[in-house]
Amino acid sequence: xxxxxxxxxxxxxxxxxxxxxxxxxxxxxxxxxxxxxxxxxxxxxxxxxxxxxxxxxxxxxxxxxxxxxxxxxxxxxxxxxxxxxxxxxxxxxxxxxxxxxxxxxxxxxxxxxxxxxxxxxxxxxxxxxxxxxxxxxxxxxxxxxxxxxxxxxxxxxxxxxxxxxxxxxxxxxxxxxxxxxxxxxxxxxxxxxxxxxxxxxxxxxxxxxxxxxxxxxxxxxxxxxxxxxxxxxxxxxxxxxxxxxxxxxxxxxxxxxxxxxxxxxxxxxxxxxxxxxxxxxxxxxxxxxxxxxxxxxxxxxxxxxxxxxxxxxxxxxxxxx
Numbered sequence: 035x036x037x038x039x040x041x042x043x044x045x046x047x048x049x050x051x052x053x054x055x056x057x058x059x060x061x062x063x064x065x066x067x068x069x070x071x072x073x074x075x076x077x078x079x080x081x082x083x084x085x086x087x088x089x090x091x092x093x094x095x096x097x098x099x100x101x102x103x104x105x106x107x108x109x110x111x112x113x114x115x116x117x118x119x120x121x122x123x124x125x126x127x128x129x130x131x132x133x134x135x136x137x138x139x140x141x142x143x144x145x146x147x148x149x150x151x152x153x154x155x156x157x158x159x160x161x162x163x164x165x166x167x168x169x170x171x172x173x174x175x176x177x178x179x180x181x182x183x184x185x186x187x188x189x190x191x192x193x194x195x196x197x198x199x200x201x202x203x204x205x206x207x208x209x210x211x212x213x214x215x216x217x218x219x220x221x222x223x224x225x226x227x228x229x230x231x232x233x234x235x236x237x238x239x240x241x242x243x244x245x246x247x248x249x250x251x252x253x254x255x256x257x258x259x260x261x262x263x264x265x266x267x268x269x270x271x272x273x274x275x276x277x278x279x280x281x282x283x284x285x286x287x288x289x290x291x292x293x294x295x296x297x298x299x300x301x302x303x304x305x306x307x308x309x310x311x312x313x314x315x316x317x318x319x320x321x322x323x324x325x326x327x328x329x330x331x332x333x334x335x336x337x338x339x340x341x342x343x344x345x346x347x348x349x350x351x352x353x354x355x
Contacts, residue, residue, distance in 0.1 A: 073118075175228050
């Protein structure tokens with residue numbers, strides 16, 4: 035039985051409501067977002083009446099729980115047609131992420147860009163792998179740009195510190211969407227760091243890995259690549275080459291088991307206790323040793339580390355005080 039021509043629509047690649055779209059969306063407004071998700075994931079077109087009803091009745095989504103919206107959004111973002119849906123139905127997305135509306139048609143008068151802020155965001159979503167945390171990161175990574183916009187004497191736009199504003203905005207959005215705490219924290223950190231152009235040196239990469247970890251560094255580099263491919267051709271190859279170099283250094287550090295965390299040190303708390311350290315001084319001493327190794331001031335060998343701590347602890351302690 036096929037009472038509504040469903041097989042024909044499947045063959046044609048068409049998403050269509052059964053009967054009157056308005057009635058179907060009144061029954062369950064989540065169908066608005068589900069239709070967009072099907073179109074994104076399957077690559078199907080949305081039938082004209084259904085599309086019109088989706089846009090006209092989008093405000094009904096305000097009655098849907100954040101958890102249900104987040105479930106559909108994650109799947110939508112990972113679809114092969116995500117960019118198309120985000121562009122064509124941006125007003126629907128803005129119902130539950132109104133902060134995005136600030137980026138609509140916001141021009142970036144800068145040689146590094148050829149798209150407006152929202153167009154850049156949508157292309158960057160398409161450029162990153164279809165994993166929902168990564169795609170949600172790209173959807174929100176430049177959300178702070180309009181609020182940080184300035185223009186210099188030559189009429190060039192700048193968005194200094196937009197990554198920090200964007201991270202704080204994303205934090206509120208993710209909380210509102212009931213995204214789990216671990217994912218929200220990870221997305222926050224990726225957005226916070228996405229415009230951090232760390233130099234491609236062993237010392238800098240080692241320190242960045244010490245602040246985070248290897249997997250985070252790889253995701254950070256993927257975010258930056260997706261961001262770069264959504265920009266203009268201006269200095270693109272230079273930017274990508276630098277990211278490749280950072281990746282090579284990070285993999286070399288990992289493969290060589292180089293010291294980037296306190297647990298990697300050839301010295302531990304017991305050693306410091308034997309040296310006469312106690313209380314919080316143990317942690318301070320180990321941190322001092324780690325920084326020394328990362329900055330290549332001392333080799334990661336027990337006796338050398340002991341000597342380094344003894345020689346530098348008082349100066350470091352006073353600095354902390």
